[in-house]
Amino acid sequence: MPKALGAPAQVFALALSDSIQLCVRGSVYAEYEEVLRRSCLERGEEVITGALDTIREKGSWVRPSQRVNVCSDSDDNMFL
16 A cells, blocks of 8 residues: 555555445445545546545445544544
């Protein structure tokens, strides 16, 4: 995996290669969409749509049965 990729991109690449399982729920998907659409990241609509389509297709949609509160930034707990 190229070192030029940041940690989030590396995790996405692992999910695409089926090395890890991508688990998604509605709030996580919404966060991904919001981040991908940030104007400061200068991503084209085709890239954004492609990434979101891939997340929808490759992700295992889950409904967590427990909440965790272990991250220093409480907004990040939804990813666990």
